[in-house]
Amino acid sequence: MSEEKNRILKISILRFDPNDPEDFPHMQTFEIEEAHGMTLFIALNEIREHHDNSLKFDFVCRAGICGSCSMLVNGTPTLACKTLTSKLGVNISLAPLPLFKLIGDLSVYTGQWMRYLNQHLETWIHNREKELNVDKLEERMEPELADEIYELERCIECGCCVAGCGTIQMRQEFIGAVGLNKVARYHLDPRDKRSDEEYYNLIGNEDGVFGCMSLLGCEDVCPKSLPLQVKIAYLRRMMIKTSMK
């Protein structure tokens, strides 16, 4: 009885160390034997362990919740730890997410961009209370509303929607779907006392909701399947209403 052979994967990786003046971007292909249940996380570790220990890539949780392993897999932004090699052909290309600062090879610094975004949008509850009162009872919230907020809170800041957004390619000040999702989250929250006018000042412009081309590359690639399309449309309606007040 003949045993079925495992596939040999040809994994081509865009290599580049921006800190090495001698280096230049180039593709390097590694051949590895596929194992049962192999993810790109396992494949990359195999490459680093057995072929080239200088390969740079990021992983923390390996469970699709930290957002650090996002990269272009065959040109599509996605999480490498959630990607089974069995879902791909034998020729696989990997490249770092565009737009973010490159650390080296597949490793990018998404935190810098996300920090700017969070500071710019002030992504925290603005309750207007002058003094912190620790004895005050927590405000009640209807479970349906809490669920709706939680749904948007599931964003892991992986940057896939940023990498898949045509508008950000042209204008890097655009806050992208991740930013619009955050605004929708705080706008829903009754503890945030910012007025619609204040939100308008934040996102009622070309770098905010009016810059979005609505082609929905973001929703197609979001690994957490966030309802980005619905929320962008909602924010746009809200901004138009506010501008006509």
Ligand code: SF4
């Ligand atoms: S729908 Fe808007 S935010 Fe989403 S990818 Fe297109 S331009 Fe970017």
Ligand code: SF4
């Ligand atoms: S909205 Fe989706 S794709 Fe964008 S950063 Fe959050 S989880 Fe990632």
Ligand code: FES
């Ligand atoms: S390693 Fe955390 S999302 Fe992939």
